[in-house]
Amino acid sequence: MSKQENSTKINLIDLISNKTSFIFIKFEDFCSPSYPSEIGCARVQNDCIVATLHTFITPTNCTEMQSCIKSVQISQKTTGIPVPWSIEFQQCQPCVKYDQNLLQFGQLLIQFCTASSSVLKNGLGKDINVQIFSDFEQNNDYVFLVKMQKIETNIENKILSGMMGIKNKVVNVNDVLKKFFKLQLTFEHQYTNRKTNSCAFHKKFPNQSARLRKILHCALDLALYLAEKFVKQFYLVDEIQTKVIYQDDEIIIEW
Incomplete structure (x- = not known):
């Protein structure tokens, strides 16, 4: 990490207050x-x-992906x-195409991070599922939190800064x-030890034995x-309140 990058990280942490949205x-x-x-994401x-x-998210270049089929199949198992070129993947209803609309999606992601609950209830776009658990006001003071120590090599930081145009907003x-x-x-x-199958897709995953449900890497599960x-x-809270008061049309998967 360069001195400039390290300074940016430290300054971002120093700016965090009790008004910051995580x-x-x-x-x-x-x-x-x-x-x-x-x-x-969980706000x-x-x-x-x-x-x-x-x-x-679906890539636009499936041919290139097929050249690294072993890696794709490994990630598919977890x-x-x-895989993107299968009929089943079409039922995931991806909202953006890799290398084509990720910058545009980055702007929708910023809106999720900053807008009020009343604005988010108007929807962010096709195939983006948003759940709201309580009413909240707009807040432009936010940071992304991840669990990796090396922010500069973290996949979330790479995708946010390199593909979505959201730079210097990731903190461990x-x-x-x-x-x-x-x-x-x-x-x-x-x-x-996490709750399993938070998203509609993984809820309907076939052969969902107790063992399989616990090894699947669902992005929403892990964020929550x-x-x-x-x-x-x-916040020294004993119980997490997660009663949904608003939800976009849930993505339904038919197998």
Whole structure:
């Protein structure tokens, strides 16, 4: 990391206050880090989780992806998401195409991070599923929180800054906890102790045995897992309130 990049990271952490909205974000990918396949976000504001966002992303160049079929098949086993050239993938209803509309999607993502609940209830676009758990006001002060230590090599940071045009907005969750409480969270059980199948797609994944449900890497599940652990530590909350008061039309998967 250059001195300038390190300074940017430190300054961003220093700017965080009790008015900052925390956006927990997780990408899944077909062939790390070139092909993002799924995005899940959880927005924390007013001391609680107020909204989530979930959608799929499809690459425009499937021929190029087929050249790295082994990597794609490995990621398919962990995410459960079909390969992009399959008929099943069309039922994921992806909202943006890789290398074509990711900059445009970046603007929709910023709107999710900053807009009020009343604005978000008007919808962000086709195939973007937004859930709202409580009413909240507009807030332009936000950061993305991820669990990786090296922000410059983190896949979320690479996709946000390199593909969506959202730069210098990613902070490690433990850096924030260290600043305020001298605490560090551990995430070794994030795949087994989280709530499973938060999104409509993974709820309907075939052969969903208890073992399979716990190893699937659902981007929304993981974003919510991080957000819930953070809220309990940062705000000293015992129970997370996640009663949905508004939801876009849910993406339904037929197998």
